[in-house]
Amino acid sequence: MTATEKVTRELTGIQSADIEAALDPAEADGIYRDSRECAALALFKGGYGLLLSPPTPRPKKG
């Protein structure tokens, strides 16, 4: 690493750890986890309409 690059890294604060974290992200939080329905949609009933359809409403707790 050249002196200029070292200064630049210090100024931007970007380290290899930041890069590696960006390259190994955890899965984003989601709201829908019904694996059986995902399989069914992909294999048997897939299509624009069903992809567009909203997730099945879940009963509220409490």
Add this chain to the structure above:
Amino acid sequence: MEQSGTSSLLKGAVQDLASGVVSALRSGDHARAAALERADGEAEGLAPAAVRVLGADALLPSTLLHTPPLPDELAVFRKAVEAYPPGDDAAPTVLWSHWAMRHTLRRHDPGYVGGPRQEPDAAWLEGATWQVLTHQLAVLAALAVPGEDCAVARAARHRPVDVARGFVRAVRRRDWRQAAGAGRWLTLLEGVPQTLGLENGLDFVELMGGQDPLVALQVSAARLTRAGAFA
């Protein structure tokens, strides 16, 4: 969760870079050169870091459209490869991303001889659940290039139905980045269920998540692949 300043800075630079790549993919002209130059001009030190995060896709217009990258593009790309090698305990996606960049650099710069040609281990994908497989493939969507073969691509080819399931799951979870990455892989795979409606699914992903340049990049790559523009 609040992002650190560094994290926000890097993410912004990556998004700017991805926007430039999308423009180049859509226009098919030398607009691609502006992507790296702009990133370099706005924050000189960020350009290699942003290129490292975007990975091989930083040169995707040249790869898919068979147009040679400009010397400045190659220089920044090479700098990213050399400045940010994987650490000793790097995750598989980090190792594969760097491998893909080295592979891409060799394709576009015959003078480049750095780094091992040997592929990283892909054992972590063997036996992965379809959810994990899809997530990891989406992270490594830069490897989904027509005509290219590697262990990650072979893992995807062996499980088209699982990737299709993962695509649907990502759409249903509104994880547009994962859906776009999985969709890009699916355009390369044989044995994808026709009932999936991939074409319409990609339209939907673009409609819902296309304002994110990283989503738009994957969808654009998928469309070019499907159209065979690379041939």
